Amino acid sequence: xxxQPILQIEDLYKxxxxxxxxxxxxxxxxxxxxxxxxxxxxxxxxxEILALVGESGSGKTTVGMNVLGLQVPTKGYILFDGYNxxxxxxxxxxxxxxxxxxxxxxxxxxxxxxxxxxxxxxxxPYESLNPRQTIWEIVVEPLEIHDLGLSADEKEARVRAALExxxxxxxxxxxxxxxxxxxxGQRQRVxxxxxxxxxPELLVADEPVSMLDVSIRADILTLLQSLRKTRNITILYTxxxxxTAGYFTDRMAVMYLGRVVEIGPTAEVLKEPRxxxxxxxxxxxxxxxxxxxxxxxxxxxxxxxxxxxxxGCRFHPRCPIATDECKxxxxxxxxxxxxxxxxxxxxxxxx
Amino acid sequence: xxxxxxxxxxxxxxxxxGIALNAVDGLTFSLExxRSLGLVGESGCGKTTVxxxxxxLLPEAGRIVDGQILFNGRDLLQISxxxxxxxxxxxxxxxxxGAMNALxxxxxxxxxxxxxxxxHNIIDSTRDARKRAGELLELxxxxxxxxxxxxxxxxxxxxxxxxIAMALACNPQVLIADEPTTALDVMIxxxxxxxxxxxxxxxxxxxxxxxxxxxxxxxxxxDVLVMYGGTVAEYASSDVIFNNPQHPYTQRLLKxxxxxxxxxxxxxxxxxxxxRLDNLPPGCRFEPRCHVxxxxxxxxxxxxxxxxxxxxxxxxxxLVKGV
Amino acid sequence: xxxxxxxxxxxxxxxxxxxxxxMLAVTLIMAFFAxxxxxxxxxxRVDVTPSDILAPPDARHILGRDDAGKDVLSxxxxxxxxxxxxxxxxxxxxxxxxxxxxxxxGYFGGRVSNVLMRFTDFLMVIPDLPLMLVIISVWGxxxxxxxxxxxVLYWTYTARLVRSQVLSIKERQFxxxxxxxxxxxxxxxxxxxxxxxxxxxxxxxxxxxxxxxIAESTLSFLGLGDPTLVSWGMMLNFxxxxxxxxxxxxxLLPPGIAIVWVxxxxxxxxxxxxxxxxxxxxxHHLFNPRNMVSLAIGKPPLVEPxxxxxVIP
Numbered sequence: 001x002x003x004q005p006i007l008q009i010e011d012l013y014k015x016x017x018x019x020x021x022x023x024x025x026x027x028x029x030x031x032x033x034x035x036x037x038x039x040x041x042x043x044x045x046x047x048e049i050l051a052l053v054g055e056s057g058s059g060k061t062t063v064g065m066n067v068l069g070l071q072v073p074t075k076g077y078i079l080f081d082g083y084n085x086x087x088x089x090x091x092x093x094x095x096x097x098x099x100x101x102x103x104x105x106x107x108x109x110x111x112x113x114x115x116x117x118x119x120x121x122x123x124x125p126y127e128s129l130n131p132r133q134t135i136w137e138i139v140v141e142p143l144e145i146h147d148l149g150l151s152a153d154e155k156e157a158r159v160r161a162a163l164e165x166x167x168x169x170x171x172x173x174x175x176x177x178x179x180x181x182x183x184x185g186q187r188q189r190v191x192x193x194x195x196x197x198x199x200p201e202l203l204v205a206d207e208p209v210s211m212l213d214v215s216i217r218a219d220i221l222t223l224l225q226s227l228r229k230t231r232n233i234t235i236l237y238t239x240x241x242x243x244t245a246g247y248f249t250d251r252m253a254v255m256y257l258g259r260v261v262e263i264g265p266t267a268e269v270l271k272e273p274r275x276x277x278x279x280x281x282x283x284x285x286x287x288x289x290x291x292x293x294x295x296x297x298x299x300x301x302x303x304x305x306x307x308x309x310x311x312g313c314r315f316h317p318r319c320p321i322a323t324d325e326c327k328x329x330x331x332x333x334x335x336x337x338x339x340x341x342x343x344x345x346x347x348x349x350x351x
Numbered sequence: 352x353x354x355x356x357x358x359x360x361x362x363x364x365x366x367x368x369g370i371a372l373n374a375v376d377g378l379t380f381s382l383e384x385x386r387s388l389g390l391v392g393e394s395g396c397g398k399t400t401v402x403x404x405x406x407x408l409l410p411e412a413g414r415i416v417d418g419q420i421l422f423n424g425r426d427l428l429q430i431s432x433x434x435x436x437x438x439x440x441x442x443x444x445x446x447x448x449g450a451m452n453a454l455x456x457x458x459x460x461x462x463x464x465x466x467x468x469x470x471h472n473i474i475d476s477t478r479d480a481r482k483r484a485g486e487l488l489e490l491x492x493x494x495x496x497x498x499x500x501x502x503x504x505x506x507x508x509x510x511x512x513x514x515i516a517m518a519l520a521c522n523p524q525v526l527i528a529d530e531p532t533t534a535l536d537v538m539i540x541x542x543x544x545x546x547x548x549x550x551x552x553x554x555x556x557x558x559x560x561x562x563x564x565x566x567x568x569x570x571x572x573x574d575v576l577v578m579y580g581g582t583v584a585e586y587a588s589s590d591v592i593f594n595n596p597q598h599p600y601t602q603r604l605l606k607x608x609x610x611x612x613x614x615x616x617x618x619x620x621x622x623x624x625x626x627r628l629d630n631l632p633p634g635c636r637f638e639p640r641c642h643v644x645x646x647x648x649x650x651x652x653x654x655x656x657x658x659x660x661x662x663x664x665x666x667x668x669x670l671v672k673g674v
Numbered sequence: 675x676x677x678x679x680x681x682x683x684x685x686x687x688x689x690x691x692x693x694x695x696x697m698l699a700v701t702l703i704m705a706f707f708a709x710x711x712x713x714x715x716x717x718x719r720v721d722v723t724p725s726d727i728l729a730p731p732d733a734r735h736i737l738g739r740d741d742a743g744k745d746v747l748s749x750x751x752x753x754x755x756x757x758x759x760x761x762x763x764x765x766x767x768x769x770x771x772x773x774x775x776x777x778x779x780g781y782f783g784g785r786v787s788n789v790l791m792r793f794t795d796f797l798m799v800i801p802d803l804p805l806m807l808v809i810i811s812v813w814g815x816x817x818x819x820x821x822x823x824x825x826v827l828y829w830t831y832t833a834r835l836v837r838s839q840v841l842s843i844k845e846r847q848f849x850x851x852x853x854x855x856x857x858x859x860x861x862x863x864x865x866x867x868x869x870x871x872x873x874x875x876x877x878x879x880x881x882x883x884x885x886x887x888i889a890e891s892t893l894s895f896l897g898l899g900d901p902t903l904v905s906w907g908m909m910l911n912f913x914x915x916x917x918x919x920x921x922x923x924x925x926l927l928p929p930g931i932a933i934v935w936v937x938x939x940x941x942x943x944x945x946x947x948x949x950x951x952x953x954x955x956x957x958h959h960l961f962n963p964r965n966m967v968s969l970a971i972g973k974p975p976l977v978e979p980x981x982x983x984x985v986i987p
Contacts, residue, residue: 055536056507070854108858115856127847132869141865142855183624184394194855213393214563215607218618240537243566246614267614284541286566288608290589293570298541302506 005043006081006202006234007067012040013075014062018307035306036062038258038314039076046201047228049235051245051266053281054255057303060238063255064204067236068118080118080202088114112146119195121224123207125187129179135190136175139163142198162193165230166223185216192223196231203227204236209244221248242285246270251339254278257306257314264340274342276319313345321346352424354557355382355405355443355525360418362400362409364628371414372628374400375581378418379657379665380574382525387551387558389572389589391565391604395625397581399448402527402561406443407435422525441471444523446514448530453514454502460513461485461498467520487516490553491546508539512546519550526550527559532567544571565608569593577601580626580636583657587664597666599643635669644670681873684950694942701936705754712748716904720744728922738924740909741916749904750928756894756905757887757936760821764886767825769832769879773871776836777863781844791837798830803892810898817900824889832878839871873951880944884937891933906932 014037037059044050052060065071069089078085087093091107122128139159163171166189179187209217225248227233239245245252253263262275273279283297299318313331316322326345333341360378363371375397382388392398403409420427447453464484474480485495491512532540548571550556575592577584585598596602606619623640632638635650644650655667685691722743731738737746779787809823852862893899894907906929913926
């Protein structure tokens with residue numbers, strides 16, 4: 001029997017109200033809303049590495065924030081290990097299963113339990129560390145917050161293990177330093193170590209290498225990949241760079257304006273993209289070889305404002321193969337294979 | 352005669368205590384009319400410093416201590432500041448990094464282009480200048496009537512295009528673009544690259560593209576200069592750099608780039624960190640991280656000279672044999 | 675800690691800071707060693723003859739005598755104590771209140787912020803001095819009463835300052851990370867936000883000392899000071915009433931100059947400190963001129979004939 005996926009996202013909607021100015025109120029202009037996520041559904045198996053690929057406005061970061069319970073969905077739900085994430089993040093889990101420990105805990109303890117199991121790695125290594133804390137303080141802080149009843153020696157061992165697993169060895173060399181004494185790549189490793197010290201099961205990595213030099217990216221990505229082997233961590237990797245997604249992820253979900261337009265095994269999606277948007281993205285991804293010039297499908301215009309989502313298929317204004325039908329019909333998912341889905345009216349269900 | 356020729360450019364930075372740290376050493380390249388050069392390197396390699404020095408816009412602590420910058424045969428380092436001012440923007444122009452934030456938020460986009468035109472005495476009458484501004488905006492793919500809008504009404508990609516329009520206002524011969532595609536979405540990046548290529552073809556522009564993104568360089572540059580630790584590692588045509596790199600750094604750098612056509616293939620990282628200006632290795636700057644020359648006596652002692660190992664292919668490495 | 679060191683190093687190089695600190699040092703020594711420095715004890719009863727009243731300076735009384743025949747210099751020296759105590763203590767209390775209000779309002783926002791800020795505005799709008807006068811007149815005189823009254827009215831500026839800083843710090847990514855780790859609000863405020871605001875708070879607190887000193891002097895001048903203690907304000911009070919007609923400048927000038935001296939010292943220190951810690955100013959301790967491309971067109975490239983560079987090995 002197939003194991004239940006560790007993460008299940010069902011029909012997730014997330015809207016942000018647009019702040020109204022006084023003039024808006026006087027004019028009684030209609031309330032506007034940012035449709036950050038407009039109906040996302042997918043699941044992630046334990047130990048899987050899923051890439052969320054998209055440009056700005058696609059909603060990829062918002063998915064990460066909701067998956068970790070740092071934001072609350074407007075509609076739909078997220079199940080983490082079978083528990084409703086929104087409830088859990090607020091400590092409001094009620095008893096469901098028999099002998100269910102979790103729901104009997106106090107609100108604060110529930111929240112702490114969640115945070116122990118699901119962690120995040122951030123995009124900007126220069127901003128995600130408190131400049132006034134030493135590396136030791138940064139990595140030990142999660143242990144202090146969660147009060148796991150560890151002795152001082154045990155804490156030291158955990159911090160050392162986390163730092164050294166992330167390539168910052170010997171740990172003593174680093175833990176008295178301050179973040180500004182370390183390079184971008186080292187800082188990012190500290191962030192990862194801080195997340196690992198709690199031994200989480202799920203890691204959301206939000207564009208973790210986009211601000212790092214190219215020659216260090218590989219190391220960080222390899223590190224993330226190795227976490228699956230050593231600690232069986234499930235990873236949700238957000239990026240706008242298709243190529244890095246291609247390097248180490250199992251499955252890829254391409255997002256556009258709050259929807260997943262294509263999802264499938266990474267190699268398959270990259271080699272044979274079916275959605276016109278994916279095809280365009282793959283075609284313009286820079287290839288470091290002037291001999292391999294391929295035909296670039298450069299889309300005109302820009303991603304529309306998520307406040308005004310186009311009718312029908314949201315991609316139709318920029319789609320090179322859009323027809324009238326695309327302007328009125330919101331495409332359902334078409335199965336290419338059992339694992340590969342595309343949301344496009346022009347895709348024929350083959351294979 | 353080449354449009355732009357740089358010989359042995361060396362630049363130092365003075366610390367607060369007055370000690371000189373070497374940021375760029377022995378930079379040499381040439382740029383022909385209508386061609387594009389990619390200046391590639393990671394953070395701290397000195398490419399921004401080189402770029403600024405081409406326009407003599409170094410920060411207060413920077414000092415050019417050696418070399419020549421020949422623009423159409425004229426050494427820009429020897430002319431007066433007054434003469435340099437007429438070179439800036441008119442002959443050599445620049446699109447800055449983070450250009451999106453370089454537009455004045457309280458003035459319309461059009462008025463800022465008009466200002467450039469009037470300031471450099473290209474066009475005097477405001478009406479003609481506005482018309483020209485509209486033409487420039489259309490040239491970069493922005494409808495002319497949007498010129499009367501304010502920068503905050505423009506998206507990131509459009510602001511970048513507006514900056515390119517401003518840089519082209521005085522019809523320069525050379526355009527220096529500093530990381531023109533960083534911080535932009537992939538599709539917008541492609542649009543901007545396409546735009547720069549179009550400008551090159553249409554206006555016969557010579558382009559210096561400063562970036563850390565090898566993919567962009569492969570896409571549009573004729574020649575590539577790879578910098579490391581303030582020195583030239585390798586300088587050759589794009590085809591040679593990508594298909595026959597000789598310098599160990601270039602080789603490793605290429606391997607660090609994920610190829611979208613081969614998903615899952617091995618990716619390399621270069622261990623260690625780029626050298627700090629106040630702690631430069633005495634010999635080759637790449638030696639501590641070099642998989643070929645680490646520990647080699649000559650690499651430890653001497654800065655390798657830039658040698659033309661075959662026509663058009665320059666490498667600075669002791670352990671590469673000339674052809 | 676790195677930042678503290680950097681702040682200190684930048685700070686102590688400023689001339690303003692050095693002058694201010696020396697001036698303050700003089701005052702502190704005066705206050706601390708008053709019993710040793712003052713030739714007489716101002717609280718001691720003295721037998722005076724009419725000619726001793728408002729006597730001009732002579733060998734035994736360098737600054738002459740006051741309206742009660744006592745030595746002006748001694749009173750001056752002892753007066754430093756009151757000014758400094760009120761100054762420092764009030765400022766400390768204000769800092770505490772203002773910071774708490776600012777942190778809470780900034781971090782929690784919403785209704786909490788509205789209530790706190792409206793209250794702060796309310797206090798800011800009322801003229802300080804008349805309110806202080808009213809409170810002291812009704813409540814009674816005394817050193818601690820003065821300290822409390824000043825503290826309770828002077829925290830508003832700090833509160834606003836802290837709140838606006840917290841609003842921007844709150845959005846930074848390391849705060850999001852702290853949330854993601856499960857940190858409680860209290861921990862985030864105290865361990866992550868407060869250290870970032872601390873330098874500004876201290877700079878403001880230093881300036882508040884100066885305001886407090888002047889506030890105390892004003893209250894004493896108006897006759898509402900602590901009658902059991904010698905204070906510069908009070909000296910001014912008596913001098914104003916009695917010394918002017920007799921042209922006894924030695925009684926009128928010294929306390930006034932002393933008040934200005936202390937205020938100035940503290941303002942110099944406070945300003946220098948603020949320059950160092952204010953992130954918007956160029957002299958900020960983390961400012962690195964190399965990171966700024968100063969498009970200072972007009973600077974020659976200084977092509978030196980020979981390479982005079984010294985590369986540090």
